[in-house]
Amino acid sequence: MQQPAAAPRTLTVYRQEHSLGAAEDLDFALGLLQRVKTGTAGPLLRLYRPAPTVAFGQRDTHLPGFDAAAQACRGLGFEPLVRKAGGRAAAYHEGTLVIDHLEPHTDAIAGAKGRFSFFGELLAQALRDAGVEAAVGEIPGEYCPGEFSVHGSSLGTSSTPALLLKLIGTAQRVVSGGWLFSSVIIVENSTPIRAVLEASYAALGLDWDPATAGAVNDLVPHLDVDAIEAAVLGAYGRYAALDYGDFDSLRV
Numbered sequence: 240m241q242q243p244a245a246a247p248r249t250l251t252v253y254r255q256e257h258s259l260g261a262a263e264d265l266d267f268a269l270g271l272l273q274r275v276k277t278g279t280a281g282p283l284l285r286l287y288r289p290a291p292t293v294a295f296g297q298r299d300t301h302l303p304g305f306d307a308a309a310q311a312c313r314g315l316g317f318e319p320l321v322r323k324a325g326g327r328a329a330a331y332h333e334g335t336l337v338i339d340h341l342e343p344h345t346d347a348i349a350g351a352k353g354r355f356s357f358f359g360e361l362l363a364q365a366l367r368d369a370g371v372e373a374a375v376g377e378i379p380g381e382y383c384p385g386e387f388s389v390h391g392s393s394l395g396t397s398s399t400p401a402l403l404l405k406l407i408g409t410a411q412r413v414v415s416g417g418w419l420f421s422s423v424i425i426v427e428n429s430t431p432i433r434a435v436l437e438a439s440y441a442a443l444g445l446d447w448d449p450a451t452a453g454a455v456n457d458l459v460p461h462l463d464v465d466a467i468e469a470a471v472l473g474a475y476g477r478y479a480a481l482d483y484g485d486f487d488s489l490r491v
Contacts, residue, residue, distance in 0.1 A: 250340075250479045252472065253486040255287035258333075261318035264289055268339045268419055269323070269412070271489065275341045276416035280489070284475065285339040286468060291317040291332040291431070293439055296383070299328055308442035315435045322410070327445065329383040329408050330435050334427030334454065336464050338362075338471060340420040347418040351411055354420055359387040362407050362422055365474035366391060369466055370459050373406065380448025381405040382436050390451075391458045404429075404453030424471070426464045429454035 258264055264287065274280035293312045299305055300321055308328070309319035317330060331337065340358070344350070359375040366373035366389065373391045377384050382405065389407035405425075412419045425432060433452040440447050456462050475481060 249482050251283045251482045251484045253285045253484050255486045258290040261290045261292040271341055272419045275343050282342040287337050288333050289331050289337050293317045293319050293330045294322040295328045296326045302443045304442040304444055308439040311438035311442055317435045327383040328439050330432045331423050336424045338422040343417045347413045355387040361474050363389045365470040369470040378403050381451040382447050383408055393458050405451050425454045426467050427456050
């Protein structure tokens with residue numbers, strides 16, 4: 240995995256200990272992007288565990304079943320939101336690690352596809368470091384399909400079937416002067432995520448395979464969010480020097 244030539248020397252890591260609320264968490268990332276592009280914040284990673292959310296894509300809102308899908312989410316304890324980046328509906332909750340990676344860049348649009356490839360592989364390597372068989376690439380029937388999704392697999396045994404699960408979805412927002420690369424790693428408790436996706440996609444009339452929705456600990460049961468966060472930071476530490484900041488300082 241080659242490092243991009245324009246990679247920063249240092250990324251400041253901010254751990255957000257508690258969700259600000261489903262909508263507020265998404266809006267906060269967009270606010271950070273404006274600060275990074277204007278130079279009032281430097282290159283950074285923001286890590287947090289989100290409130291239960293289903294983030295719909297813009298295309299989803301034009302389908303006749305969108306209102307029913309949103310209502311189904313609320314009935315299952317997930318807040319339905321519409322995000323500005325990404326494709327179809329994706330779900331996450333407290334058993335998920337969200338990584339917002341932001342950097343200033345004079346020509347952010349030019350490198351957009353390369354970032355999907357590079358950071359997809361960086362995150363797949365983080366999962367491999369933690370003991371997960373992981374690779375970059377869309378799997379058949381996955382929710383919110385994407386060329387640079389990260390999936391995990393197990394070989395299966397005579398008593399348990401092989402698994403091929405989407406574990407990480409990535410999305411990117413690019414503005415003049417900077418970019419935001421967001422990654423969602425489903426680590427624990429996949430059952431409610433699968434249930435809300437089944438309800439949402441049924442209401443939207445979209446085909447997918449629910450067997451592709453899973454979590455890291457469906458494949459390696461002892462892994463939790465803390466372990467995956469450590470692996471992610473280890474992988475990012477090979478991309479740039481890491482510094483650590485107080486998340487509250489970002490809120491002023």
